[in-house]
Structure formats: C-alpha cells, structure tokens
Amino acid sequence: MPLQVYNSYSRQKEVFTPITEGYVGMYVCGPTVSGESHLGHARPYVTFDIVYRYLNHLGYKVRYVRNITDAGHFEEEGREAEDKISKKAVLEKLEPMELVTKYTNLFHWAMKQFNNTEPSIEPTATGHIVEQIEMIKKIVAAGYAYESKGSVYFDVKKYAADFAGSTPYGKLSGRVMDDMLTTTRNLEGQDEKQDKADFALWKAAPPRHIMRWASPWGEGFPGWHIECSAMSSKYLGEEFDIHGGGMDLQFPHHESEIAQSSVCFHGKLMARYWMHNNMITINGKKMGKSYNNVIKLTELFSGDHPLLSQAYHPMAIRFAILQSHYRSTLDFSNDALLAADKAFKRLWESYENLQKITANGSQLDEVLEQRVQQLLHELPEHMDDDFNTAKVVANLFELAPIINGIKGGQISAGALSEETLSLMKQSFDLWLVDVLGMQNPFVDADNQALGSVVDILIDVRRKAKADKNYKLSDAIRNDLLTIGITLKDEKDGTVSWSMN
Template identity: 50%
Template sequence: MSKLNLYNTLTKNEELFQSIIANRVGMYVCGPTVYGAPHLGHVRGPIVFDVLRRFLTKEGYQVRFVRNITDVGHLVGDSDEGEDKLQKQAKIEKLEPMEIAQTYTDIYNDVMDQIGVLRPSIEPKASGHIIEQIEMIQSIIDKGLAYESNGSVYFDVLEYSKNHNYGELSGRILDDLMAGAGNQSRELEGQSEKKNANDFALWKKATPEHIMQWTSPWGKGFPGWHIECSAMSAKYLGEEFDIHGGGMDLLFPHHECEIAQSRAAHNHQPAKYWVHHNMITINGQKMAKSLNNGVTVKQLFDGTHPLLSKSFSPQTLRFFVLQAHYRGTLDFSEEALIASEKGLNRLQSAVNLIDKLKISQTATFGFQDIEQGILDALNSDLNTPQAIAHLFELARRVNLINDGKETIDALNLELLNKIISVYLRGILGIQEIVSGASNHLDSVLQLLIEMRAQAKSEKNFALSDLIRDKLKTSGIEIMDSKEGSSWRIID
C-alpha cells in the first residue's frame, strides 16, 4: 500500500492516498487554452503532476492520466462575457480558430516533450466533446439546477446552494459573492439574462459572427469553459476519480464550478483528492501582460528575453521547478536559474563519476539512508526539494569515494545506480543527455565569446568577425550589448 500523503485542497488536510480502485489511479489535470505560446507560468503544473504520475506508477499503480485541450469556450477575462480567446487570436493571425488550436497544441506538446513531461494517456479536446457537454447540461437542467435564458443556459447558484455548499473548495462565501456581484451586475451588460449575477454559463448563445458554434436543444451556441472538464473527466475517468489537479489560480471559479456541476449531475463531487500547485512569480512580481515580464519557454531556451543574458536548458528549467515545493510560490529570476544550473551540473558531474568508482571489499559509506530519505520526502506531500537535498548528499559522498577518502562495495554501488535510474531519472525525470549536451555547448560558446572579446580588445577585427561569421553559418548568433555578449540559436 502506498504511504503517499497528499495535501487535499478540498479537506484542507494532508491525507494518506488511497485509490478508489486497488492498483489503479485516475488523474485529471486541467490543460492549456491553446491560443498562445506557453510561458513560464505554464510549465510548473505539468512538471509537478508529471512527477506525481511517475511516482504513483513506480509505486505500482496503473495511472490513467487525462489532460484536456481547451479549444473553445474560454472567454477573454475568464468570465461569461467577452470574445472567445481562440477566436480573438484567429482574427489577429488571420487563421481559422482550429488552425490556432492546432498550432499552439503542437507548440505546447513540443515544450512538454523538451521538459520531459510524459504525454497524457488521453488528451481530449473540448470541441470534440460537445455532445457529452450538452448531455451533462441537460441533466443539470432536469435536476432543476440550471435554466435556459435567451438561448443560453446558466447554472442556478442560489438553487444549488439550498442543499450544497457553493464555495466548499475555494472557501468563498456565497453571501460575499452576492454582495460583490450586485455591484458588478449594474455595470456589466448581458448579466440581465441571469437570475443572479453569480450564476455561470453552461452554454452560451452564439451571435452569427461567432465562428465556433454548434446546434443544441437551446439553439446555436457553444459550451461554457467549466463544463468541458466536468464532462470529459466523467467520460474518461468515471463520475468519481482519484486526483484532480490544477493551479491555485483555477480554484475559483473554474474548479468550484466543476464541483457544483458534478454534484448537480452525478450527486457527488468528482474527485477524491484536489491537488493545487502554487504560481510562478518573476523577480517577485506576478507575471502579467501589462507588466511585460512574461517569459515564454522558447525565450528561456534560446536566451532572447530582455531579462535574460543567456539561454537555459529544458533540464535546468525542470530542475529549477522541482527545487521548490509545489505548494509554495516559486520566484523566477536569472540568478535563481543560474543557481539551479550550477546545482544540476554538480549533481551530473558526480553521477558521471559513478562508473569510474573503485569497488572495495568493505564500504565506509552506505546509500540506504539516501534512498529512504528520498522516498520519505516524496511520500511527504511530494516534497521534491527535500528529495533533491538527499541527491546532493549522494553527490558529496560519491566525490569523497572518488577522492579515495571513503570506500564503496559492490552492493552499495548497485544501490547507487538504482537511485540514479529510479529516482533522479525515473521519477524526477531529470535526463542526462539533454542537459549534458547543452551545458557543454554553453561552455564552448562562452569560451569563443571570450576569445572574440580578446581579439576585439587587441584590435584584431579580422579574427573577431571570423568567429562571429563562422558561428552564424553554423546557426548560432552572437548578440552584443553593453553588459557583454550572449548567444542564441537562430531559428
């Protein structure tokens, strides 16, 4: 049996994980709305839930991991009003909304592959599950907990609250919401078709110019954002499954609404454990378009963002994310990333020594405590920073053995190799080839940049230009600025 303790946002307690069906785990994680290139805020969740999935698999569970693609119904501003995010982007790029969806789904999956996130078992699209969503909406109407109004369908929050606690997940109090919404409703047009400003859309009537629309019992329209996750999780994982994951920013309204919809349609809440990861901030600030501090993953990998002076490998990014506990905030800065890169290099250098260690008859060092330490850390609400601390201790011991100050025997060497392959590679998902290659490339290029600077200072412009031009023909651009030079791979 598993010894995994997970913090459940629904009960606000750390609980021993027990799957609903023995040896099987059903896991649903809210996926991306595919209308733009993924930025740093989009990688934390996938990495955290990937580690959780890998850990459960290692513990002997057969995990069905569902992560959706939102390609319809997510409106600008995350509420019931405004344009569909994909449709808006489609106009800007002069493409069909489904071309936007395909383009950004492909980019998203490329990034996930690069950072070592395993592909989901099932990756359902909202637009491919309109029938399921209509059926679920109809069953909520049949229960008297949703109503049609002017071709749209809204969830009746007040009616639902007579027998349920709307706010059970997020801790929001309905009376407070009502007071807040009262002020808003006077300002927002379109709220008048709702009985109450807190009611949320299950189905929205489409205007003729709205491209993505489907026929429904209530006329032509499109589904609301929240209903897709309820309908698709129930379809692929059943009406009650083990783990529902997502970011803390989705607690309200998205996940609160998912719970309300499932309780209304299926008479119980959908997931046994609700797991939420915290957000990534940048230099202490929230990431926001208005602050112009959003770093895309691609900019990080090729070092082209103004906040960065160099590029970082996907493995460094993954390691950086796992060096913080998933429920704590994680502040992104170049300094922090450089620290992670150094740490990862230190770990990798020690791992490279393992094959060269001399085996002795007796061992002055064992590694059982390291393995147990990592296991205990992961069991303790997926404490990856603690697991990594044990790996650093492992690296320290390997260096001492390599220096001849301590000894290792055959049995412990075997255990050492097992810890690397099972925990570092298998569960934390830190792979060597990618980071190794890119780190070497970086050191070679730093050397060339230094040589070029030297040539320039000696007024040997023929040589400095030669270095720049030759690199350019091999697809690497040297960028000069006041702070010095950096490099990037040309597309």
C-alpha cells in the same frame, strides 16, 4: 509510511487511498491553446508529471487525463465579451482550428522538452461538444440551470441551498455563499443572469462568432467549466481519485466543476483528492499578461528575452521547479535560473561519475556507509510526504560529494561496500531519472565525427603540454570553450569533455 497527499478540499494532508485498489484516475486541467505556453505553464505540468511518475512507481495503474481547451471561452462576466481564439484567429488570418492546432503542437513540443510523460488521454473540448451538451441538458432537467436568450446558466443559489449537505458550493475555495453575493464585483453584461454568482454552461454565439455549434438552445458554444466535468466523467467516471491544476483555477473553475458534476451524479464529489500547484512569480509578481512579465517557453529556451542573460536548458527549468515544493510560490529570476542550471549540471555530472566508479569495501568507512544508506532510504519517505521533491533533490546533492570524492580519489574506493554503491546506482536511476524525470542537460556528442575531432585536438594538446608548449595547449582549451566545449583534465591524466 504510506503516501500522503495534501487535499485542498479538506485543507490537510491525507493518506492516499484510491477508489479502486491498484488503479488511479487523475484529471489535470490542461492548457488553453490560444497562444504560446509560458514559464507559468511549466509548473503544473511538471508537478503532475511527477505525481504520475511516482504513482506509477508505486505500482498503480494510472489513467492520466489532461484536456486541451480549444473551444475558446468567453470572458464570461467580462467587459467586452470576446472569444480569445476567434479574435486571434482573425488577427492571424487563420482558421480557428488552424490556430489551435499550431499552438497544440507547440505545447506538445514544449512538454517533450521538459521530458513530461504524455497523458494517457488528451481530450479536446471541440471533440466533446456532444458530451457537454448532454451534460447541460441533464443539469437543466434537474432544475439547476435556466435558459436566457439562447444561453444557459447554472443556478448557483439553488445549488448552494440544495447541496449544502453533500458538496457545498464554496467549500473547495473556502468561500461563503453570502459573502460572495455581496463581494463579487459588479460587472456589466450580467442582465441575462438571475444572479451574478451564476455561471454560463452554454453561450449563444453572436452573429460574427466563428466557433459555433448547434444545440437545443440555438447556435453557440460551451461555457467555461463544463468541458472538464464532461470529459473527466467520460474517461474517469463519476468519481475519480485526483483532480489537479493551478491554484488560480480553484475558484471559480474547480468550484463550478464540482457543482456541475454533483448535480449530474447525485451529490457525488467528482474527485477525492484535489491538488493545486502554486504560482510561479517573476521577481515577486505573478506572471500574467496584465503584468507584462510573461516569459514564453520558446524565449526561455533561446534566451531571447530582456530579463534573461542566456538560454536555459529545459532541464534547468524543470530542476528549479523540483527544488521547491509544489504548493509554495516559486520566484524566478535570471539569477535563480542561473543557479538551477549550474546546480543541476553538477548533479548530473556526479550521476555520470557514479556510473564509472567502483567500490569493494576493503577499507570500509562505517560512518560514511551508514550515511549513504540513510540518505538513500529517506528518498521514498520524502516523496511520500506530499511529493516533497525539494528534499529528494537535497538528499541527492548530499551524495554528490561522496561520489565525486571517490572518483577524484579524495575518498578511498574501499570506503563503501559494493552493495551500498550498487544501491546508490539503482537509486539515482530510479529517483533522478525515473521519478524526477531528469535528463542529460548537455548536448549529446552522438556525432561520431565531432567526437573524433575533439579527440584529435585533445591529443594535440596533450603533446603540446608534454613539450611545455602551454601557449598552444591553452589556446586549444580556450578556443574550444568559446564554442561551448569544456575540457577537463582528470586526476588520472585523461581528459574528458562536455558540450553545452
């Protein structure tokens, strides 16, 4: 079965066929670096990291472009027009670029924690002002934008009428033009626009605005949507394969991107497949500043938040994301996080156990053998079905008791053939590590001295146990546990340990 992708544009699953055989161009809307990333940001970047990894696995040469929005956008139709980055820069007494750099670095750090692969290109909005101005000039020249008091607006009505046959306005987000005109809320500060559905391509900078660039229309800064159209076309071409982002960007952001690009590139639809990840909720509510339920990533990793009972490893969060399908909402709570943390550690331990066990097929259990083979062969099918990581994870979990059973002696080492065990090892490496991008959630005991000390303690405890001095042996075990080191008495009499 070939890879099937749910395309928001057609509202159905479609077989994935790249424009150029063997190559894939993918653009994902990146973060606005005006503040710290939160749990909500984890979802799209993990989701599209999986897409990127899987496409690579399928043998495609993928160019993955993810932008950094550092130019600061207006609350376009907002009450008090204000630039998030400028305002914050004043508050924090930082240069805008200083602030943007700070949060960009923090974002990169968080992505690394999640083990997300770096994009092929990570263009910034401030680095592409020229491209954006050029694109706006093109749109103006084509007659689909007009200048008003130093700002430039996109003429949605005219576009909608002229491009209805190729890239109709509202198709992506399922909106009807007429409805929009009547249902859009009537907000202030729209007198510059000819129509309230119009959106800004370029905004004149008010006198005190810090970030500003010269343009044919005076000093100002780019509008909200133009950077993605400009940068995606620069690096991926007028038409590319996949455009990704959060569902909340579908309208108006992506709809506007389509309109801008379509005007510039003669009615071509900028991307073939539009993928949208669903939102993360906290106790049933979307995470957002207005809900006051934002959990920053630094707070998650440290556990320093009223909703959290402990620190969570980035892998626990990544795992929780992968246990659901990317197009479903994912409800987070401390309990859900706790469950994911525990579940993933168990799965990872069985992955480690898998490295240690052997099989020789001497007492072949045909049923078990076939069961394992089936579970392994289903893995690519699940991924081909619109990246169903939840099913991949479920299959891996079904293999865990088999692995642990062999290690623990409940299942004979001869029950599986060498070939099947070998395939299982390869599969875990491939799916769990390479495709799902999971990493060791335990603290690496790469400190030689620490390892030696624990070994000494284990030896002391072993002697105490031999003397039936359980008071001492239990004290060693319990005291180590309080500092995060867990001892495990293995079936074969050895003792293993792990550290949180």
